[in-house]
Amino acid sequence: MRLLFMGDVVGRSGRDALVAELPSLRRELALDFVVVNGENAAGGFGITAQICNDILDAGADIITLGNHSWDQREALVHIERETRLIRPANYPAGTPGRGAAFVEAQSGARVLVVNVLGRVFMEALGCPFEAVERELVACPLGEAADAIIIDMHAEATSEKMAMGHFCDGRASLVVGTHSHIPTADAQVLPGGTAYQTDAGMCGDYNSVIGMDKDEPLNRFTTRIPSGRFQPALGPATLCGVFVETEASGLAKRVEPVRIGGxxxxxLPEL
Known part of the structure; x- marks a missing residue:
């Protein structure tokens, strides 16, 4: 299988570029399955029903979220209706929506996607390792699932790397999100799981992690907020990770993706 994971979509610039490029990416890379992290898609904070639908219509199979899951209140309702939109699995029991999705790809392959939120320097939620373990035990790679993708939405690189090794040999891809900067460590781990510490963002890199520079610079230099953070609106770079799997569902190839901006x-060579 050929899988594509696209990093955090930030604001209008990231949305517009993703919606414009994803249909051709699916064709050119002969992709079987696409996952997009959409937690910053609505003005940099959360996701709306319309934006969710636009990303799915452009060719995403699943949209994952993160610590900004509920910044747009309508997401609490829409996530109950749209099974292709998932939030971190380690939110408390009773939180709207689902933390994992089991989906049939266009080829007929069965794909499990799991979204979890890290705890280091972030919200005090349930253990992400326990949440992932539950999903992997319930739907083993090569038995119930033909591919498994895990979005580890976390601040600390150490926690993301630990999740990669925790899942090695049991998932097709473990990829980090949230930091918005693509890391240079795309690799296939010893057990066959593709890994990259952070996929990067789909947004304007003439910014501070996707936000217009003025307000972050003001806060760093004066320690006084002077307004809201606003997404940068320049040309976006689309950042993600491409994975090609073997029949076992483990990875034989992983490469970064960066387009535009x-x-x-x-781009991977086929």
């Missing part, structure tokens, strides 16, 4: 362009 300011960063060096990278």
């Amino acid at each position: 300011r960063l060096k362009q990278v």
